[in-house]
Amino acid sequence: MRETLIHAAEGQKVWALILEQGEEAMACLKAFAARERLSAASFKAIGAFSEADLSFFDWESKRYEPIPVREQVEVASLTGDVALEPDGTPAVHVHAVLGRRDGSAAAGHLERGLVRPTLEIVLSEAPAHLRKRKDPDSGLMLIASGG
Structure with a gap:
């Protein structure tokens, strides 16, 4: 991964x-x-994957269901955030829309994506801290109100 700091102020x-x-996109982001000890950030990206693993959160079962993508796809949209887990470690949360050759798409939480040929990410760190907490209804770790 190559990185360039393109802006820093305030x-x-x-x-x-x-x-x-x-x-692998998730490993690089994590x-x-x-x-960088990120505590509050957002990012967006475009590029392509040779294959990927997405998932969909099923509300009824409170589990993520796998969506394997075993073909070359365009990363039509990739967006996410970074917040702190209760233990202070950064949590990376990513959603992706992956375009197939026929114009159809697969979308969901990005679990894994193998880059081919590139993935271009613009990541912005905010001068604040976002903390996650366990949501009692879903069982998910969500960003707490007010950071």
């Missing part, structure tokens, strides 16, 4: 992160968030 930083063929 506690806000913006990076361009360029992932290369063969890199490693970057941990290394």
Whole structure:
């Protein structure tokens, strides 16, 4: 992964992160968030994957259902955030829309994505902290109101 700090002022930083063929998107994002000690950030990206694993949260079962994608796809939209887990570690939450050759799409939570040929991410860190808490209705770790 190549990275460039493209803006830094008043506690806000913006990076361009360029992932290369063969890199795994979630692993790179998690490693970057941990290394930079991100506590509140958002990002968006475009590019392509050779394959990916998405998931869908089923409200009734309170479980994520897998959506395997075993083909070359365009990353039509990838968006996410970084907040802190209760233990203070950064949590990376990513949604993706992946376009197939025929124009159809697969969408969901990104669990894993193998980059081919590139993934271009713009990540903005905010000068604040976002904390997650366990939501009693869903059992999910969600960003708490008011940070």
